[in-house]
Amino acid sequence: MSGQTDERAARTDVHPEPRPEATGRHPSLDPAGPPTSSTPAAATDAAPSPEHPEPHRPAEEQPTAAVPAQSRPTERITTGRDVLGTAAGSQLTDRYVLRQRIGSDPGAGAEFWRAEDTVLRRPVGVTLLRRLPADDRSDDPEGTARAGEMIVRALRSGCFEHTGSARLLDVLSPGTHGVPADVLGAAVAEWVPGRSLAETVAEGPVRAQRAAHAVESLAAAATEAHQHGLVLGCDHPQRVRITPDGRAMLAFLLPRPSVSAADDVRGLGGLLYCLLTRRWPLSVADAARAGLVAADRTPAGRLRSPSQLRPGVPLELDTLCMGALGQGGEGWGRVHTAAALHRMLVDVVAEDADQALFPPVQDGAPSDPDDVWQDSDHLPDSRNDPQRRRNLRMGLAVLGVGVLVVLGYLGVQVGTLFGGSGEPPVVLPPAATVPAQTQAPPAPGTGVAAAPVQQVSAQVFDPTGNGDNPDTVDRVVDGDPATTWATSQYFQPFPALKPGIGIMASFDSPQPVTKLTIESATPGTVVEVRSAPSEDASLEQTRPITTVTLEGGETVVPLDGARPTGNVLLWITTLGSGNQSEVGEISFERAVQ
Known part of the structure; x- marks a missing residue:
C-alpha cells in the first residue's frame, strides 16, 4: 500500500x-x-x-x-468485489479457478469453494483464508499470524490420508504468485462428491442405523488423526459432506488454530445429532449460515436429547450423542475421545448387520427406496393402476393357455395308454415266445476281439513335487521301446522320501481297456495299476485295479474291460535296482464288440 x-x-x-x-x-x-x-x-x-x-x-x-x-x-476505481478477488471465475495462481462458493467459517477467516484444476481437469475443494478487517484492538489486525499457523498445520498434515477425509493436494502460502492480495493462504483438497449436511436432512431425518454408518467413517478418520497429533475441525457443519454411498467425509481443511481433539469429538456428536433430528446442536451462527435449524434447549440451557425430538431413536445412539456433546445426564459418562466414539459406532453398525433379516424398529424416518423393509404407509396404492391390471390380465391369459396345453398332452398320453391305437391287439403264439437271454461265458479257446487304444498321452504323476524328468515322459507312448523314461535315482527306497511316483496315461474318451503291456529294463519294479476320474485327480481319488511286478522286457497285465475308463495311473511303489526304475513303452488294448 x-x-x-x-x-x-x-x-x-x-x-x-x-x-x-x-x-x-x-x-x-x-x-x-x-x-x-x-x-x-x-x-x-x-x-x-x-x-x-x-x-x-x-x-x-x-x-x-x-x-x-x-x-x-x-x-478506474475498483469496487469491493474486485479488491477481494475471490468471486466465481477468479483464479488462484495459474491453475485453479473458483466455481461455486459452498460456505464459510468466519471464526477461521475461511471460505469454502468448489474449484476446478485446469491442469488435470478435475474438481477440487479449496479452503481460502481471508484477510480479516482491520481491528486496532487486535494484536494481529489482518490475521497474518493466524493464517500462518493454519498453513503450518496444513503442511504438517500433508502425509495424513484416510477414507473419511479429503486428501490434501496443494497448499498455497501467502505471497504465492497469482494469489489475490486479500488471500492469506489456501488449501486445495480432493473434491468430495455428494451433498451437504443441509441437503441431506432437507427431506427428513436419516434412519438411525444409516446415521451411525455415516458418522462411523468420519470418526475413524478423527481417531487416526488424533493418534498422529492432528485435528480435523469437523465441528463446523459446512466442512462435512455426505458421499453418495452414505459416508460423512471432511471436505474442507484448514481448521481454526484453537480447535482441539475435544472439539472434533463434539463435532462428531453434533453431526450424529443433526442426522437424527435435522437440528445443529453447536453454534447457532454456524447453523444459520449452513441453512440448518438450531437445536432446541430446555429453559435451563440443556439440549433436548434426540429421543425427545424423535421417538424411536435407539438408546445407544441417544446416549452416545449426548455423551459426545457433553450433555450426558446423571449416571451417564461423557465421551472424551474419538476412539471411544468410533468403537461404539462400530458396535451399533455390526449389530444392525446381524439383525438385517428382521424388520427395523420404527424410528420416525421414512424408509428409503432401496431398503428391504418398506413402511406400509409409504407403499404406493397400485390396486387401481391400469398398467398393473393390464399386466395381470395378460399373465392370467398366458397361464390359462399353458394349463390347457398341459391338460391336452396328459389326455393324449392317458388315451394312448388305456385305449391303444384302435386296432386289435397282436397275440403271439406260444412258439414265438422269445426266452430271456442270459450271459453265457465264452467257449474255451474263444476270446473277445481286441484293438489297440489310439491317441494315448502321458504325464508324470507326483503328488509331492514337480515329478521326475517330466520332459521325457512322452517317450513311453511314442511307439519306440528304445526311447525310455526313467525316474530319478533315490538314495533310499520308497517310501523314505515320498510314497511313490507314477505315469498318468489318458485317452481321448473312456475305453473298455482289457490289456496293458509295459516294456521295462528294470525288473523288480512294483506297479499299482489304478483308474482315475481325471488326469489331475489326487491319489485318494483313484481306484486300484491290480498290482504287478515288472519283469525284464515285456510285462503283460490283463485288465477287466467291463468298466470303461479314460485315465489309467501306473503308480510305482517299489523302485528297481539302484533305487531307480525305467519304462520304455506302455500300450493298451480295448475290447471290440
Whole structure:
C-alpha cells in the first residue's frame, strides 16, 4: 500500500488524488495504478467520446464540488468485489479457478469453494483464508499470524490420508504468485462428491442405523488423526459432506488454530445429532449460515436429547450423542475421545448387520427406496393402476393357455395308454415266445476281439513335487521301446522320501481297456495299476485295479474291460535296482464288440 501511495504522490502534478472526504472511499481501498503506456495522460483527461463513453459511477464515487471534474484520477476505481478477488471465475495462481462458493467459517477467516484444476481437469475443494478487517484492538489486525499457523498445520498434515477425509493436494502460502492480495493462504483438497449436511436432512431425518454408518467413517478418520497429533475441525457443519454411498467425509481443511481433539469429538456428536433430528446442536451462527435449524434447549440451557425430538431413536445412539456433546445426564459418562466414539459406532453398525433379516424398529424416518423393509404407509396404492391390471390380465391369459396345453398332452398320453391305437391287439403264439437271454461265458479257446487304444498321452504323476524328468515322459507312448523314461535315482527306497511316483496315461474318451503291456529294463519294479476320474485327480481319488511286478522286457497285465475308463495311473511303489526304475513303452488294448 505504501508503494501505491508513493507512486500517486509522484504523479500529483498530473492527476491530483481526490481527498477521502470528497470521494466517500477510504484511500486504502483505492489501488489506483499508473496509466497504461498506450493511453497518454492528456488523453485520459479529455471528455469521453461516443465510442468510449465514461462508465457509470455509483453515487458515492461521483465527484463533488470540492474536487473539480478535470482533477479526477484517470484510473478506474475498483469496487469491493474486485479488491477481494475471490468471486466465481477468479483464479488462484495459474491453475485453479473458483466455481461455486459452498460456505464459510468466519471464526477461521475461511471460505469454502468448489474449484476446478485446469491442469488435470478435475474438481477440487479449496479452503481460502481471508484477510480479516482491520481491528486496532487486535494484536494481529489482518490475521497474518493466524493464517500462518493454519498453513503450518496444513503442511504438517500433508502425509495424513484416510477414507473419511479429503486428501490434501496443494497448499498455497501467502505471497504465492497469482494469489489475490486479500488471500492469506489456501488449501486445495480432493473434491468430495455428494451433498451437504443441509441437503441431506432437507427431506427428513436419516434412519438411525444409516446415521451411525455415516458418522462411523468420519470418526475413524478423527481417531487416526488424533493418534498422529492432528485435528480435523469437523465441528463446523459446512466442512462435512455426505458421499453418495452414505459416508460423512471432511471436505474442507484448514481448521481454526484453537480447535482441539475435544472439539472434533463434539463435532462428531453434533453431526450424529443433526442426522437424527435435522437440528445443529453447536453454534447457532454456524447453523444459520449452513441453512440448518438450531437445536432446541430446555429453559435451563440443556439440549433436548434426540429421543425427545424423535421417538424411536435407539438408546445407544441417544446416549452416545449426548455423551459426545457433553450433555450426558446423571449416571451417564461423557465421551472424551474419538476412539471411544468410533468403537461404539462400530458396535451399533455390526449389530444392525446381524439383525438385517428382521424388520427395523420404527424410528420416525421414512424408509428409503432401496431398503428391504418398506413402511406400509409409504407403499404406493397400485390396486387401481391400469398398467398393473393390464399386466395381470395378460399373465392370467398366458397361464390359462399353458394349463390347457398341459391338460391336452396328459389326455393324449392317458388315451394312448388305456385305449391303444384302435386296432386289435397282436397275440403271439406260444412258439414265438422269445426266452430271456442270459450271459453265457465264452467257449474255451474263444476270446473277445481286441484293438489297440489310439491317441494315448502321458504325464508324470507326483503328488509331492514337480515329478521326475517330466520332459521325457512322452517317450513311453511314442511307439519306440528304445526311447525310455526313467525316474530319478533315490538314495533310499520308497517310501523314505515320498510314497511313490507314477505315469498318468489318458485317452481321448473312456475305453473298455482289457490289456496293458509295459516294456521295462528294470525288473523288480512294483506297479499299482489304478483308474482315475481325471488326469489331475489326487491319489485318494483313484481306484486300484491290480498290482504287478515288472519283469525284464515285456510285462503283460490283463485288465477287466467291463468298466470303461479314460485315465489309467501306473503308480510305482517299489523302485528297481539302484533305487531307480525305467519304462520304455506302455500300450493298451480295448475290447471290440
